[in-house]
Amino acid sequence: MYAGQDLTQIRKWLGGQKLKAPTMKDAPPFYRNLEAALDERRAGHNLVTLHRFEHKVDFSSNDFLSLATSGMLRKAFLEELERNPDFAVGSAGSRISDGNNAYIESVEGQIARFHGAEAALLVSSGYDANCAIFSAVPRPGDAIVYDELIHASVHDGMKTSLASTQIPFKHNSADSLRETLVSLKESQSLIRQGTRCVLVAVEAVYSMDGDVTPLAEIVEVVKDLFPDGNAQIVIDEAHSTGLVGKNGRGLVCALGLEKETQIAIRLHTYGKGLGTTGAAICANSTVLNTLLNFARPVIYTTAPSFPTLAAIRAGYNLMESGETQKLQDRVQYLVRHFCESIEADPAWDEAVNAGICSIPVSQDLESRSFVTQFLPVWTRQGQNYFLTMHLHGDGYTAIPIDPPVVPRGTGRVRLIIHAGNTEDEVEGLAASICRWAQEMLDIQESKTPGNEIPSAMRKVYGLAQAADGQGLDPSKLAANPVE
Numbered sequence: 371m372y373a374g375q376d377l378t379q380i381r382k383w384l385g386g387q388k389l390k391a392p393t394m395k396d397a398p399p400f401y402r403n404l405e406a407a408l409d410e411r412r413a414g415h416n417l418v419t420l421h422r423f424e425h426k427v428d429f430s431s432n433d434f435l436s437l438a439t440s441g442m443l444r445k446a447f448l449e450e451l452e453r454n455p456d457f458a459v460g461s462a463g464s465r466i467s468d469g470n471n472a473y474i475e476s477v478e479g480q481i482a483r484f485h486g487a488e489a490a491l492l493v494s495s496g497y498d499a500n501c502a503i504f505s506a507v508p509r510p511g512d513a514i515v516y517d518e519l520i521h522a523s524v525h526d527g528m529k530t531s532l533a534s535t536q537i538p539f540k541h542n543s544a545d546s547l548r549e550t551l552v553s554l555k556e557s558q559s560l561i562r563q564g565t566r567c568v569l570v571a572v573e574a575v576y577s578m579d580g581d582v583t584p585l586a587e588i589v590e591v592v593k594d595l596f597p598d599g600n601a602q603i604v605i606d607e608a609h610s611t612g613l614v615g616k617n618g619r620g621l622v623c624a625l626g627l628e629k630e631t632q633i634a635i636r637l638h639t640y641g642k643g644l645g646t647t648g649a650a651i652c653a654n655s656t657v658l659n660t661l662l663n664f665a666r667p668v669i670y671t672t673a674p675s676f677p678t679l680a681a682i683r684a685g686y687n688l689m690e691s692g693e694t695q696k697l698q699d700r701v702q703y704l705v706r707h708f709c710e711s712i713e714a715d716p717a718w719d720e721a722v723n724a725g726i727c728s729i730p731v732s733q734d735l736e737s738r739s740f741v742t743q744f745l746p747v748w749t750r751q752g753q754n755y756f757l758t759m760h761l762h763g764d765g766y767t768a769i770p771i772d773p774p775v776v777p778r779g780t781g782r783v784r785l786i787i788h789a790g791n792t793e794d795e796v797e798g799l800a801a802s803i804c805r806w807a808q809e810m811l812d813i814q815e816s817k818t819p820g821n822e823i824p825s826a827m828r829k830v831y832g833l834a835q836a837a838d839g840q841g842l843d844p845s846k847l848a849a850n851p852v853e
């Protein structure tokens with residue numbers, strides 16, 4: 371994926387797009403075949419290369435509370451190390467063999483208490499957690515019904531699931547969920563009779579749209595259609611942990627649904643708001659025992675190491691003490707401030723009306739009890755690269771998102787607001803987007819052939835031409851979805 375930050379990185383990325391396999395006739399077939407597979411990406415200018423965002427204002431990382439970088443978590447982490455001077459660094463085994471110990475159990479106890487859950491099981495990542503849940507929990511004859519925008523890790527879990535019926539419902543639509551569940555009951559007698567079960571998979575906050583699942587309605591639909599409890603909700607709180615609810619407890623707690631019998635599993639991950647890595651699956655002992663016995667991503671891997679656990683505990687200590695509530699409030703303020711700033715610029719309104727760009731999630735902010743950290747800017751397909759280059763040029767990080775992650779014909783630039791951003795930075799970001807919007811309006815109005823590409827993008831093409839005389843087609847500058 372191209373998301374280069376400066377000319378050196380753009381050159382590096384461009385260099386990476388040159389086909390390689392044809393130059394490797396005498397190389398071992400093992401490497402030649404791999405390069406041939408990579409060439410398929412290079413041909414579309416979409417080979418993923420590593421990049422670094424240095425010396426730029428962070429409007430793209432998942433570290434939305436700025437805990438990974440601000441020093442607050444580091445301090446709490448070092449204090450936790452001091453409280454445990456004799457720690458063993460590694461866990462020395464899988465959780466089901468030598469990897470269990472008093473420390474991990476006490477962190478799990480703290481997590482469960484904080485979220486009002488019966489119990490918690492720590493795993494190495496949210497990816498592992500979803501693979502574990504969706505591969506191991508459904509029994510033969512069960513079904514999985516999932517929001518169509520559900521994360522890739524749920525899809526990967528479903529690939530090895532015993533639930534052969536896996537059906538999407540329309541994003542955030544309780545009506546679509548109802549229709550899907552009704553037709554599932556009609557077509558599957560064991561589910562209708564209540565001897566086989568349905569898992570309903572949703573995310574609390576969707577990172578590509580920045581919107582929030584209508585959880586209360588979803589619970590009502592599930593309760594109404596499955597009063598005997600043979601349908602259960604699994605909610606992924608990856609992007610809501612630390613953001614939503616008192617001290618960042620998450621959406622389920624914010625809505626007071628901790629004891630809701632229709633929500634069997636909650637996933638809290640720590641690589642985003644909590645500034646570290648790892649994840650906890652909150653559920654009752656039946657579900658957690660199922661994972662310990664059947665989930666390969668739990669069984670066949672080393673349990674999280676002490677430093678990871680200590681960082682997670684440090685994060686929970688900060689949440690419990692109310693320290694992170696200030697950061698949560700700051701994100702709320704800055705998101706609203708960004709929206710006010712951009713809407714006050716006349717170019718923005720004009721560009722929205724001209725269909726050049728929009729931020730749907732910024733609508734009706736007053737009516738919402740909370741906003742999310744995500745501000746995806748919708749553009750026409752391919753033009754998200756124009757905006758991305760422009761923002762990089764102005765010193766801001768931003769990530770372009772393409773189909774199939776977003777609908778065909780559209781593109782998006784995903785912006786994330788952080789507690790550590792300043793008001794000036796947020797105002798600067800809004801002004802930068804509006805300058806780009808004005809440039810696009812001017813291009814659209816002038817209709818001058820050969821002048822369709824905005825200035826930041828022209829610089830990239832200039833580099834491409836200088837590199838090897840090969841021009842680039844913007845529509846081919848497609849990113850590979852990474853999330």
Ligand SMILES: Cc1ncc(COP(=O)(O)O)c(C=O)c1O
Pocket residue numbers: 494495496497498500521523573577606608609639640641647648649853
């Ligand atoms: C909704 C969702 N669930 C799970 C994950 C995976 O979490 P982790 O990064 O801890 O593996 C992500 C990360 O991108 C995510 O966005």
